[in-house]
Amino acid sequence: MKLLRWLTASAAILLLMQAGNACIEELDLQKMISKTDIAVQGTITDVRTVKYTPENDDLLIYTIVTIEGTNLYDNSPITVDAAFLGGTFEGESMMVTSMPAPSEYRLGNDVVVFSGTVQGWGPDIDRCVYASMGGIFRTIDSRKGKVVLGKGKGFAVEGNQLVSTLISDIAKVTSEAR
C-alpha cells in the first residue's frame, strides 16, 4: 500500500514534467479566474476532433473534450464541451505547440479544466480550454482526498494541492474581486 503511494507520488512528479508547448501569458489563479467563466472539475467523457477552415485561411483541426463534473466557480453540476487547437481528424493531423500533452486529455481522465468562450472557431465550438495546455490539470485520488496536479510557476495551479484547497482559493479570489 505504501509502495502504491510512492508510485502515485512518482507518477505525479512525472506528470508535472510533461506539460505541452504553449506560448501563453503568465497565468496565476487570479488571472485565470478573471479570464474564464467556468472551472470544471470532473471526468473526460468524450474526446473528438472537428475541422474548420476560417475565411481566407487554412484548415484548422480542433480537439473537443467533454468534461462532466462540477463547476468550481459556483459548485453546480455541469457538462462542458471545451476545445483547443490541434489534433487528428480522419487521418489528417495538425500538431501545434500549444496543445496539451496527449496523456492530459485522454478519455476517462479526471481533470480540472478552466474554460472561456471563443468566437471564430467554427460552428461546433463556442468554448475553449483556456490557454490550451495552460488550462487543463490532471487530478488523482489520494488518501487525503482528490489532488490536482500543478504545472509549476506561472500556471493557475502551480503546485500539487487538494481540490478542496483549490476550491477555497477560488472562493477567496472571487470574494476579493468583489
Place this chain on the structure above:
Amino acid sequence: MKNVLRLTAGSLILAGASFFVMSDSAIGYSTIGGSLNLGQRDFRVHDNFSGSSANNNSTNHSNWPGYTGAELSIWKGGAEWNSRPHGDGTGDSSQVDVGSGGANMTFFWEGMASGIGNSNDNIVSSISGSSGGVLAYCETPINDGWRIRFYGDAWNWQDGPGSVNSGMDIQGVACHELGHSLGLGHSTAGGSPTMNAYISGSGTGQRSLASDDIAGVKSIYSAMSSTMPKIDNVSVQGSTVTITGSGFSSSTNRVWLMSDLLDGGNSGGDHATVADVPSSNGTSMTFQLPASGWESGCIAVKRTTGSAYGDLSESHPFDSAGGGGGGGNDTVTFAVSDLTPSTGQGLTFSSSNAPASAAYTIVYSFTDRSPFFTTYNGIVGTGTTTAWGTGSFYRVVPNAGAGRTVFIEAQYISAGVVYDSNTIRLDIL
C-alpha cells in the same frame, strides 16, 4: 527487515524522482525531436497583423536593411538564435548582441511572403479570431518545416523596437516560437529563459537567449564548429561583392542571397545562390551579383555542397542597390497568362504599377536554376511601358522548356532608377 526493504524501495523511488527534478532544474531545456536541415533554415513573414502598433516602427537600421515593423521584429527574433552575432550584433537596445546561439544553427531571413503558406513553408503570420488564451503557436513536426501563427486580433501586439510598456512584444514571442521551430520544447530552468513555458510581462525578456536556451540549441545542433565559415565584412562596389572572414573553401563556396520571389508557398523560401565562389586564402572571396533574383537583406556563405550543419555561416546584413536591378523591393506587379503552360503555347506577360514610359527587361531569376532560353542569354525580352505604367509582352514557350520550372521577373528603368517586379514561377508541362 520489511521496514528496511520498504525504506530502501521508497528511497530508491524518491532518488529516481529527485534525479528527474534535479536534472530539470540543472538543465531545464527540453527538445521535441528533430532538427532543421540546411534546406529548412529559411524564414519569412506574411505581415497580416491588423493592429497599428504591430507595424508602427518605421526606423531603419543598417544591420537590418529594408525591413521595419513586425517584419523587423520577427527577423531579429530569429536572428537571435543564430550561431554568431548578425553583423556587428547591434540593432536592439535591449540586447548586447543579436545572434547569440553559439551552435551550428542559423536561420536565413527570406523577407516577406504573400500568404500564410502551408504547415511546412516556414512562414510566420497572424491568425484572426479568439485566441483562447494562447499568444502564438508553432505547427510541427519540424524536420520538413514549420508554420508559426500569432493570434493577431486577440492581443495588443507591439513591434518595439525598444521597451514595450503595454501589450505583447512580437520579437520576444517570435524568438520563443522560432525556438520551437528549431526543435526546442519548454524549459524549466530558472531566470525566465526564452523557452520558458509562459511569457512574463510583455515578453521583451524573451528576446535574448539565456544560457539554458543556448545549451538547448547546442544540444540539437552541436556547439559552433571551429571550421564553420564566418563573415566579418561584406563590401559592395557596383555588382562586385567581396566577403572577408574565415573558414571559406578554396573553390566550392556557395553564397546565399535573399530570393526576391514573393509567394505564399514554398518556393519563396528558396535562397538565390551564387555557386562555386573560390577563395584562394580561405579568408576572402569576390563574386559578381547575379542580374536578378535576389534582394537586399542578408547574406550567408555555405562552404561546401555538403549538408553538415557546420558548413553554413551566420547570416550577415547585405544592402545593395546595384547588381543590375535585382535588389530592392518589388514595386511592380508582374503577371503571366498561364502559370503551367505547355511547350509551344503562347504566354502573355503583363505589368502594372510600373513607371510610365519606362524601358523594361524581362529576365530569369535564380541563375543557378539553368534558364532554358539559353539562346536569349538569360533575357526573355524587352519593351517599354505605356503612359499608364502598364506593359504587355508575348512569348511562345520553346520545346527546350519541357518539364522545367523557371522563375521570371521584370526590371524597369526610369530616370536612372531601377524598379523591380515580383518574381513569377512557371511550371512548364
